[in-house]
Amino acid sequence: MANLFFIPQYIISGENALQMSAEHLTSFGRKALIVTDDMMVKLGNVKKLTDILEDSNISYVVYSGINGEPTHSMIDEGVEIYKNQGCDFLIGIGGGSPIDSMKAIGAVSTNGGSICDYMGKKIEHTLPPTCAIPTTAGTGSEATKVSIITNTNTGVKMLLSDPKLMATLAIVDPIFTLTAPPAVTAATGVDALTHAIEAYTSKKAFSMSDIYALSAIQRIFGNIYEAYSNGSNIDARREMSIAALEAGIAFSNASVTIVHGMSRPIGALFHVPHGLSNAMLLNVCLDFLKQGAVERLCQLGQAIGVFRSGMTQEEGAEAFVVATKSLLRTLNIQTPEEFGIQKEEFFSQIPKMAEDALISGSPLNTRRTPSKDDIMELYKKLWEKSE
Ligand SMILES: NC(=O)c1ccc[n+]([C@@H]2O[C@H](COP(=O)([O-])OP(=O)(O)OC[C@H]3O[C@@H](n4cnc5c(N)ncnc54)[C@H](O)[C@@H]3O)[C@@H](O)[C@H]2O)c1
Numbered sequence: 021m022a023n024l025f026f027i028p029q030y031i032i033s034g035e036n037a038l039q040m041s042a043e044h045l046t047s048f049g050r051k052a053l054i055v056t057d058d059m060m061v062k063l064g065n066v067k068k069l070t071d072i073l074e075d076s077n078i079s080y081v082v083y084s085g086i087n088g089e090p091t092h093s094m095i096d097e098g099v100e101i102y103k104n105q106g107c108d109f110l111i112g113i114g115g116g117s118p119i120d121s122m123k124a125i126g127a128v129s130t131n132g133g134s135i136c137d138y139m140g141k142k143i144e145h146t147l148p149p150t151c152a153i154p155t156t157a158g159t160g161s162e163a164t165k166v167s168i169i170t171n172t173n174t175g176v177k178m179l180l181s182d183p184k185l186m187a188t189l190a191i192v193d194p195i196f197t198l199t200a201p202p203a204v205t206a207a208t209g210v211d212a213l214t215h216a217i218e219a220y221t222s223k224k225a226f227s228m229s230d231i232y233a234l235s236a237i238q239r240i241f242g243n244i245y246e247a248y249s250n251g252s253n254i255d256a257r258r259e260m261s262i263a264a265l266e267a268g269i270a271f272s273n274a275s276v277t278i279v280h281g282m283s284r285p286i287g288a289l290f291h292v293p294h295g296l297s298n299a300m301l302l303n304v305c306l307d308f309l310k311q312g313a314v315e316r317l318c319q320l321g322q323a324i325g326v327f328r329s330g331m332t333q334e335e336g337a338e339a340f341v342v343a344t345k346s347l348l349r350t351l352n353i354q355t356p357e358e359f360g361i362q363k364e365e366f367f368s369q370i371p372k373m374a375e376d377a378l379i380s381g382s383p384l385n386t387r388r389t390p391s392k393d394d395i396m397e398l399y400k401k402l403w404e405k406s407e
């Protein structure tokens with residue numbers, strides 16, 4: 021079977037990658053819409069970018085309204101600004117939220133309508149040039165064909181997936197991630213780990229996606245705890261930035277599976293940040309996932325060095341599961357209850373969450389296909405395990 025593999029047209033990675041980007045940005049257009057959040061303005065990251073644009077005689081408008089995970093009204097507002105201000109390309113700087121928003125604004129500004137109509141649809145017209153500058157080492161959105169926007173009318177976190185949503189240029193500069201606080205570093209890092217594990221165990225995995233998934237997993241096991249506990253370690257930050265990029269490439273080509281499918285409804289209904297809901301779920305989903313992917317998880321055990329000679333495949337897979345669970349413990353991931361979710365409300369939403377998870381399509385990429393009942397059981401287990 022043949023497979024198509026997508027990555028951004030250009031990737032500039034490493035310290036001071038932003039300084040190398042002027043030539044590309046100049047070729048993108050005359051006026052940029054910078055899509056970001058207030059934190060990026062406060063940290064001075066937007067200023068670093070606008071300095072480069074000014075030096076290159078590129079005009080810009082800053083839209084810093086992506087405060088929280090993106091909703092359809094944030095996208096409407098961004099499209100309005102893009103059009104009214106006569107912009108001709110886009111730059112997203114921040115975590116996955118501003119980058120996803122930038123892609124969605126780009127899509128609507130050239131394809132019309134409302135972002136709420138885009139779920140499950142192909143995007144017809146090419147977006148204007150897009151540049152993604154991540155400041156978390158997590159989503160990999162800088163190198164994925166995905167954008168995730170919540171429709172607050174329906175309470176659904178819409179998964180938009182189309183090759184046209186791939187950024188033209190990704191600038192992966194680990195310096196931007198140095199200021200991420202420990203809880204953000206942990207949650208976003210586990211998001212990247214989940215992308216890589218899900219891509220490697222997806223039914224759609226293939227040789228090219230495997231290369232990126234394996235490399236990402238090795239880097240994350242080697243560096244996430246250091247980046248979390250000693251955020252100023254630039255070496256650990258660099259490795260995590262590259263890992264997030266690799267994991268994004270892996271899942272954008274091979275798809276995510278059950279964890280992400282179940283994670284989006286928790287985010288949409290209880291406003292749990294994406295990385296955190298994945299981190300909560302990874303723990304309980306690993307055992308389910310293992311039953312359909314023993315050989316693949318055993319290979320991951322080999323990749324991180326917990327497979328010992330003489331082990332069976334089953335033992336190798338279990339060694340990987342145990343290592344992942346102990347890594348998660350070191351990162352002090354909040355439970356749903358600690359996050360402030362009420363048990364009764366959580367349980368009453370389980371049927372809707374299971375339905376929405378299945379509708380997204382992601383769970384069906386799991387090697388052991390889950391039923392609605394399986395998913396409902398896993399949601400219950402998530403609560404019980406953390407009690
Ligand atoms: N497009 C994709 O492929 C893809 C993949 C996974 C997740 N997502 C989506 O991405 C969004 C989550 O993105 P995220 O996890 O990167 O979080 P985020 O962009 O929502 O940022 C989380 C918080 O961290 C802050 N922050 C970001 N970088 C920082 C830094 N360097 N220093 C200090 N604070 C910083 C932000 O201001 C924000 O308050 C979700 O909506 C999720 O669904 C998209």
Ligand SMILES: [Fe+2]
Nearest residue numbers: 159211215280
């Ligand atoms: Fe994710």
